[in-house]
Amino acid sequence: MAGIVVSALVxxxxxxxxxxxxxxxxxxxxxxxxxxxxxxxxAKKVTDVYEKRKEAADDSDNEGDDGDDDEYKPPIAPxxxxxxxxxxRYSEKEMLERSQAFFEEMNQRRTIRFYSDxxxxxxxxxxxxRTAGTSxxxxxxxxxxxxxxxxxxxxxxxxxxxxNYTKRMAGQWTADLKFVRTEWxxxxxxxxxxxxxxxxxxxxxxxxxxxxxxxxxxISCSISCGLFLAAVHHAGLATLTSTPMNxxxxxxxxxxxxxxxxxxxxxxxxYPSDDAMVPGIGRKPLDEIMVSY
Amino acid sequence: MAGIVVSALVxxxxxxxxxxxxxxxxxxxxxxxxxxxxxxxxAKKVTDVYEKRKEAADDSDNEGDDGDDDEYKPPIAPxxxxxxxxxxRYSEKEMLERSQAFFEEMNQRRTIRFYSDxxxxxxxxxxxxRTAGTSxxxxxxxxxxxxxxxxxxxxxxxxxxxxNYTKRMAGQWTADLKFVRTEWxxxxxxxxxxxxxxxxxxxxxxxxxxxxxxxxxxISCSISCGLFLAAVHHAGLATLTSTPMNxxxxxxxxxxxxxxxxxxxxxxxxYPSDDAMVPGIGRKPLDEIMVSY
Numbered sequence: 059m060a061g062i063v064v065s066a067l068v069x070x071x072x073x074x075x076x077x078x079x080x081x082x083x084x085x086x087x088x089x090x091x092x093x094x095x096x097x098x099x100x101a102k103k104v105t106d107v108y109e110k111r112k113e114a115a116d117d118s119d120n121e122g123d124d125g126d127d128d129e130y131k132p133p134i135a136p137x138x139x140x141x142x143x144x145x146x147r148y149s150e151k152e153m154l155e156r157s158q159a160f161f162e163e164m165n166q167r168r169t170i171r172f173y174s175d176x177x178x179x180x181x182x183x184x185x186x187x188r189t190a191g192t193s194x195x196x197x198x199x200x201x202x203x204x205x206x207x208x209x210x211x212x213x214x215x216x217x218x219x220x221x222n223y224t225k226r227m228a229g230q231w232t233a234d235l236k237f238v239r240t241e242w243x244x245x246x247x248x249x250x251x252x253x254x255x256x257x258x259x260x261x262x263x264x265x266x267x268x269x270x271x272x273x274x275x276x277i278s279c280s281i282s283c284g285l286f287l288a289a290v291h292h293a294g295l296a297t298l299t300s301t302p303m304n305x306x307x308x309x310x311x312x313x314x315x316x317x318x319x320x321x322x323x324x325x326x327x328x329y330p331s332d333d334a335m336v337p338g339i340g341r342k343p344l345d346e347i348m349v350s351y
Numbered sequence: 352m353a354g355i356v357v358s359a360l361v362x363x364x365x366x367x368x369x370x371x372x373x374x375x376x377x378x379x380x381x382x383x384x385x386x387x388x389x390x391x392x393x394a395k396k397v398t399d400v401y402e403k404r405k406e407a408a409d410d411s412d413n414e415g416d417d418g419d420d421d422e423y424k425p426p427i428a429p430x431x432x433x434x435x436x437x438x439x440r441y442s443e444k445e446m447l448e449r450s451q452a453f454f455e456e457m458n459q460r461r462t463i464r465f466y467s468d469x470x471x472x473x474x475x476x477x478x479x480x481r482t483a484g485t486s487x488x489x490x491x492x493x494x495x496x497x498x499x500x501x502x503x504x505x506x507x508x509x510x511x512x513x514x515n516y517t518k519r520m521a522g523q524w525t526a527d528l529k530f531v532r533t534e535w536x537x538x539x540x541x542x543x544x545x546x547x548x549x550x551x552x553x554x555x556x557x558x559x560x561x562x563x564x565x566x567x568x569x570i571s572c573s574i575s576c577g578l579f580l581a582a583v584h585h586a587g588l589a590t591l592t593s594t595p596m597n598x599x600x601x602x603x604x605x606x607x608x609x610x611x612x613x614x615x616x617x618x619x620x621x622y623p624s625d626d627a628m629v630p631g632i633g634r635k636p637l638d639e640i641m642v643s644y
Contacts, residue, residue: 130522136529140628145459147622148587150472157478157586164485164578166438179443180643185450187641191634192457193577194592197527200635206643229423230564234490236429271523274594277615280570281592284486284577285457293450294441299487299574301567313644322570329440335433341484342493348480350473350499351606 133262133270134198164288165341170296171240172334173250173326182293183252183327189289193282196273201259202282203319211309212247215324218304219244226303237337246298250326254297255309256283257319269318279322286325296330299323426555426563427491457581458634463589464533465627466543466619475586476545476620482582486575489566494552495575496612504602505540508617511597512537519596530630539591543619547590548602549576550612562611572615579618589623592616 148156187204195201219242223232247253258279262270272278283299290297302309306321441449480497488494512535516525540546551572555563565571576592583590595602599614 130526132523132526132529134527134530134630134632136526138530139631141631143461143463143465143589143623143627143629145461145584145589145623146587153475153586153588154472154478157475157482157582160582160585161478161482161485164482164582167485168436168438169487170436172436179447182446182450184637184641185447185454188637189450189454189457191637191640192454192460194462194580196594197524198632200640202640204641206641209644230425231490231566233423233425233429234427234564234566236425237427237431271527273524273527276570277573277594280573281577281580284574284579285581286577287487287574288578288581289450289453289457291438292453293446294439295446296436296438301489301570330436330438334436336436337427338432338434339427339491344477344481344484347484347493347495348477348497348499351502 133264164291167287167291168296168336169298170330170334170336171238171246171298172331173246173296174329174331175249175251176329178251178295178328182295183254186286186289186293186295186327187254190282190286193278193285195278195282196275197271199259199262199270199272199275199278201262201272201275202279203257203259203315204286205255205257205313205315207253207255207313208251210248211253211312212244214308214312215244215247215302215305216242218302218308222303237339239337246326249331250328252327254286254325254327255313255321256286256323256325257310257315258322259318260320261318263316263318276322283323283325290327294329295327296334297325297327299325426557457584460580460584461589461629462591463623463627463629464531464539464591465624466539466589467622467624468542468544469622471544471588471621475588476547479579479582479586479588479620480547483575483579486571486578488571488575489568490564492552492555492563492565492568492571494555494565494568495572496550496552496608497579498548498550498606498608500546500548500606501544503541504546504605505537507601507605508537508540508595508598509535511595511601515596530632532630539619542624543621545620547579547618547620548606548614549579549616549618550603550608551615552611553613554611556609556611569615576616576618583620587622588620589627590618590620592618 183206187206190202190204191200193200193202223242256279258275259272260275261272264270287297287299300323302321302324305324309315309321310319476499480499483495483497484493486493486495516535549572551568552565553568554565557563580590580592593616595614595617598617602608602614603612
């Protein structure tokens with residue numbers, strides 16, 4: 059029986075890797091010991107609302123098959139109750155103003171390589187990472203670990219970057235990056251008050267050592283990073299989305315991270331320096347990124 | 352010579368796929384015809400600031416090698432001038448308040464499957480997609496196309512989803528998703544006023560038919576999606592990050608999208624219905640997603 063499951067997993071893994079962001083939520087509700095970070099939704103039974111809207115193709119998922127597929131025990135209880143969605147709604151006028159103002163705010167964000175060493179309160183970092191943690195994820199697996207460093211990792215990163223720049227990167231790539239005028243040295247790694255390493259959890263661990271599938275973990279972590287960027291910028295701070303090529307293994311070992319975590323992004327966070335400069339480039343206009351039918 | 356380039360690309364492609372988010376910006380500055388979406392940064396020459404901070408390992412990138420690597424002509428001019436970074440900075444107190452308030456706002460967001468058919472002004476969609484377009488991307492390739500549909504694609508998606516649910520998805524996956532209580536039918540595809548398809552451009556097209564490398568295009572598009580989600584929620588609307596498994600080819604054909612675009616996400620956008628419900632699940636607390644050293 060386990061053999062069938064394993065061979066099905068082997069056979070169908072590409073499909074596994076493709077549908078789960080369709081669905082988004084949750085975790086074992088039986089883990090009630092900790093305060094959850096959701097706003098105060100009052101749980102109530104799944105009501106008429108859901109029943110009325112119950113989608114077709116009923117496979118009688120509520121009755122009697124908990125025993126059936128015991129080997130497919132899900133991390134989140136299938137009978138978790140539904141609650142009303144209570145986020146604020148705005149008038150059309152307010153919505154227009156808010157959406158425009160938010161664009162203008164986010165449009166001021168730039169990737170920054172020049173940081174002040176002025177300290178940033180840890181509470182701010184915590185709010186930023188909490189915000190990143192509000193991201194949706196495949197089957198609500200929340201496959202991200204944000205590691206906040208004060209420790210110096212510059213030597214490790216620069217050692218790899220020197221090899222990257224001089225040996226590993228193809229000509230086209232270094233040509234494409236000339237406008238940024240970066241080299242293998244990374245002064246921001248010692249200037250910025252915080253370095254954040256975003257690890258994607260390529261699988262999760264469940265009780266009794268079972269592995270939990272982390273569907274779409276890279277996409278999920280990257281979406282979470284988008285919320286992280288918005289939060290950093292909204293706080294008046296700056297960051298840089300960098301991919302520390304080939305540094306993952308050395309950093310994982312240094313930080314003693316578990317083997318299900320793979321380094322995805324390195325994000326310095328701090329105040330931009332007073333003399334911070336950015337390439338004077340623009341962004342694609344709307345008609346190059348949006349198409350209507 | 353071209354052979355060497357091609358074989359280097361073949362040999363080093365995994366490395367190509369790994370460093371470029373380190374760098375982020377831009378596009379051919381010679382494309383001046385359109386209004387750029389950046390705030391009013393006044394371009395000025397690269398000044399003392401940059402020279403003073405000029406990083407080590409100088410490879411004399413400004414002089415005389417434009418001719419050298421003509422076959423590596425970059426999409427963005429290497430001598431694009433730098434400009435000061437002028438985003439607002441806040442007092443420590445303001446920063447703490449802003450970061451906390453932004454978390455609380457974003458924490459109200461949930462993935463929604465129940466939409467009102469009430470119309471949403473196209474201007475709001477435009478601001479939301481403009482916001483998504485402020486995302487950083489590998490070597491500033493901006494590899495995203497947001498396709499906004501009013502057209503009905505429900506039949507296409509449901510036809511694939513029926514096969515996905517009944518044949519393609521492994522037992523563990525359907526078990527993991529039971530708490531969401533979805534089926535292959537997707538009423539939101541006809542209820543929501545807009546369906547947005549996010550296509551990743553796996554490569555770009557340059558003049559004379561040359562292909563442009565889109566480093567980290569999936570990560571870049573997913574980060575952009577994070578900003579899209581923040582903008583949707585800030586406007587008082589709702590969305591759902593869904594991955595329309597196996598629907599990409601049919602939808603690309605229907606919409607006549609170019610072959611460098613691959614479907615990444617399907618995002619309905621609209622007002623949540625008055626009776627919208629969500630699973631009563633929580634999010635991981637901070638100490639499960641953040642680690643400090």
